[in-house]
Amino acid sequence: MKPEPILKIRSDDRQTAALLAEDFINSCGEILKSREYVNTVLSGGNTPKIFFEILASEYSGFKNWDRIKFFWADERCVPPDDSESNYGAVKRILFDVLNNPDTGEIKIPDENIYMINGINDPSYEAERYSEILLKEMNMNNYFPSPDVTLLGIGEDGHTASIFPGNYDLLDSDKYCAFVRHPESGKYRITMTGNVLKNSGSVNFLVTGKSKEKIVSEIILENGNFEKYPAYFIKPSDGKLNWYLDKAAAGSLQEI
Ligand code: 6PG
Numbered sequence: 001m002k003p004e005p006i007l008k009i010r011s012d013d014r015q016t017a018a019l020l021a022e023d024f025i026n027s028c029g030e031i032l033k034s035r036e037y038v039n040t041v042l043s044g045g046n047t048p049k050i051f052f053e054i055l056a057s058e059y060s061g062f063k064n065w066d067r068i069k070f071f072w073a074d075e076r077c078v079p080p081d082d083s084e085s086n087y088g089a090v091k092r093i094l095f096d097v098l099n100n101p102d103t104g105e106i107k108i109p110d111e112n113i114y115m116i117n118g119i120n121d122p123s124y125e126a127e128r129y130s131e132i133l134l135k136e137m138n139m140n141n142y143f144p145s146p147d148v149t150l151l152g153i154g155e156d157g158h159t160a161s162i163f164p165g166n167y168d169l170l171d172s173d174k175y176c177a178f179v180r181h182p183e184s185g186k187y188r189i190t191m192t193g194n195v196l197k198n199s200g201s202v203n204f205l206v207t208g209k210s211k212e213k214i215v216s217e218i219i220l221e222n223g224n225f226e227k228y229p230a231y232f233i234k235p236s237d238g239k240l241n242w243y244l245d246k247a248a249a250g251s252l253q254e255i
Contacts, residue, residue: 005219005240007255013207016245017051018058020205023241024051024148025059027201031147032064037112039137041071041149041191043160044086047205048150052090056097065098065107069136073151073196074161075116077125077178077187087115122178122187129189130175140198141236144175149199153206156182157214157228161190169193170232193232201239204230212250215242219252 008023010016028038042048076084080091098107114136116129137144151159162169163182170193178189196202206215217223218231219242225231234240244252 009249020243021054041146043152045152047152052093069112071114074190078118126176126178143194143198146199153230159230161188162229203241205243206248207245209247211248
């Protein structure tokens with residue numbers, strides 16, 4: 001039974017990201033009551049950067065950072081220090097703030113950070129990362145099952161790097177794939193729909209007026225919603241949360 005989306009709406013992007021950060025930490029704490037680690041999957045792009053900032057500034061005191069494993073929903077095929085790198089953004093904004101090599105205080109050890117390596121051959125890296133998911137994550141319905149997944153959405157309705165037209169990736173037997181960005185032609189690695197849908201919770205963080213139309217069509221299931229890959233990422237057994245600021249929510253109300 002696919003869950004109904006829960007809408008969580010706040011006034012602006014910072015308030016929205018702050019709510020997600022609070023819920024993320026609480027979810028991790030709850031999961032850790034019965035599990036040794038939490039497997040989280042992070043989105044890329046610009047929207048989640050404020051979420052990472054808030055985690056670093058408001059939750060540095062969280063006592064279980066070393067029991068969270070970090071994976072990525074997708075990655076651009078660029079070096080990790082490239083400004084386009086999704087891993088690179090989290091390293092700069094979160095890991096390098098929580099970890100202090102000078103004092104030796106390491107809250108998030110390297111072994112808990114599962115970077116998609118953007119400089120490897122894309123086909124090889126998609127296979128390599130698939131094997132990591134198989135090894136590190138619990139399996140459910142024959143696919144790796146992340147605990148907490150954070151996703152964004154593009155103005156064309158893509159999520160992770162599953163773009164309109166690549167609908168085969170929504171139900172692929174593969175765990176990861178390599179694709180070309182429809183405009184830039186640049187290669188990307190992405191988790192596939194069956195992994196993302198297999199999450200304990202899927203949490204879309206969407207802010208800004210430019211996303212209002214796409215969010216409305218997806219939530220209200222009208223317009224071109226069936227062309228948007230993000231529409232199909234509904235956890236089979238988990239929770240589906242949309243964290244929206246008022247600009248992206250438009251006339252939608254909290255559910
Ligand atoms: C990526 C993301 C992608 C992103 C959307 C929204 O690597 O770009 O994973 O799916 O979430 O493109 O990006 P913005 O947050 O920058 O609008």
